[in-house]
Amino acid sequence: MAESPAPKRKREENEGENGAAGSHEEAPASDTFPLAELSVRRVLRESARDKTIFLHGQVKGASGDGSDAVVILEKTPFQEENVAELLTKYTKLQLQMSNDIYSTYRLFLPPELNEIKTTVVYPATEKHLQKYLHQEVYLIQETGEDYKNITLPFIESKSFSIQWVYNILEKKAEADRIIYENPDPANGFVLIPDLKWNQKQLDDLYLIAICHCRGIKSLRDLTAEHLPLLRNILKEGKEAIVKRFGIAGAQLRIYLHYQPSYYHLHVHFTALSYDAPGCSVERAHLLSDVIENLELNSQYYQKRTLTFALRADEPLLKKFQESERV
């Protein structure tokens, strides 16, 4: 899930110097996009799972002026109501493989039953192109030593701002959104809906528990002394969610991220049936596992190799590359 094409509305840490939001250029509207005159420059991104591809093209010839375009192609979902028609009327089937009761085929359908959704951004600016550009991802195996020598100095050098977290904990912002609070300064936390969840349906339920205690940056800082805090989050978080939303603990996925997107300890609660972004094995650590590991060995997360993925444009990757650790 490293490179989800879905919008990323989660909050991240903001680096002190916010040089982000570019200018507000606006381009003229075009009624008919001259697709046949598009020359494809490169593939910006694609997703085999979603059956989408993002292209950078240029429109030349009579109708174009060489302007850039982003063209997004997406295969369309099957429609229940015409699926019988698909299978019986028009089928051309080619056997690929057969083993026991299983076989696979290539099926060819007439175009009108198999359309492609096409989205065009034209003219597109460099900023649009960057937005859709795929980044390679690399797996890092961070030993305890790597954390001390590479990751920790990197985190400390960046002086990330997590003011928005403190605003929540101090009720200076979003106080009306808090679902539950245990106010204990050492072992307490605030439970709040994640921004990704609009709270309109339970299907994609997503909440975050943010601990009151400051200075616990991530999983790497946890020892047995944090067990009371972690047990509170697990137990009281589940209780608050069943009380407010009617979703039982057995239908929740409760986990930490490593690396997290901000370095103040927090725990994710998502509906188990929801294929939430960031719940894959190379990023998520079940809170129940974390508790059991700390019970067995207080130093588990100081010593243990932790695996995570970094995108090619992330500065931390460069640090690992410089140390020849990737």
Add this chain to the structure above:
Amino acid sequence: MAESPAPKRKREENEGENGAAGSHEEAPASDTFPLAELSVRRVLRESARDKTIFLHGQVKGASGDGSDAVVILEKTPFQEENVAELLTKYTKLQLQMSNDIYSTYRLFLPPELNEIKTTVVYPATEKHLQKYLHQEVYLIQETGEDYKNITLPFIESKSFSIQWVYNILEKKAEADRIIYENPDPANGFVLIPDLKWNQKQLDDLYLIAICHCRGIKSLRDLTAEHLPLLRNILKEGKEAIVKRFGIAGAQLRIYLHYQPSYYHLHVHFTALSYDAPGCSVERAHLLSDVIENLELNSQYYQKRTLTFALRADEPLLKKFQESERV
């Protein structure tokens, strides 16, 4: 991703009482599945995100006997190399919406550039149908004792058939699909593309390493004595993949499932950038973590609480409910 809407085209165990795939019977390979004579009974599941639909059908008429079939349709990913052709040669484009620089269209392609991957399970048993039917999911926390008292007796009582696995290991089926083999009976394995992957693009690369040694049911059976086997799979699997497909080890997600879908030890290799079904934290265990845990403690997976999700219709869930363990 317990209840991933993603296609589950992987092969599962067939129960012993299943006439179709019990013991050593082999169902005759059907070169042409009589798709045109399939009557669709119902939609078992569909995913708008994945562009898949799972159908329960029956084959009647001249070529059929009324047997059930599961037919899985999945739109195929775009292929980078023919995308320019898609856009320039054959396009029929219909404007849907235009607003400022953004516009959307319906695009119609010739069938040969827009095929549907079709997987057929035929004849299918009630168990196959249930497997693909959408269900609620529940999280199980299985202690080492639970495994001995609930899960293991359940697995043993079912006498699952994994004849298709043995067919591969003995080169009775799919021999031409093998990417790599270490023939050692104790520490060797076969590496083969997963059925979910059509091998046409690397984006959703998916292979399976199946160990030669029989009797290792799952993660729960692993001890330090299996470290040579696991290290071979990790090292040689990566080497074979970079050699054949040019994908480096740092761009692979290598993991086991618990619970697995069949009880003969196997390891999944997927492209890290691919949001593969079944790679979420409540099911996947990174092979590198498994190796490190066994190095620290040979009994780790015998003693450890393991978390996994079960669907409402799975008989194992009922066993946990009867024991009041969920």
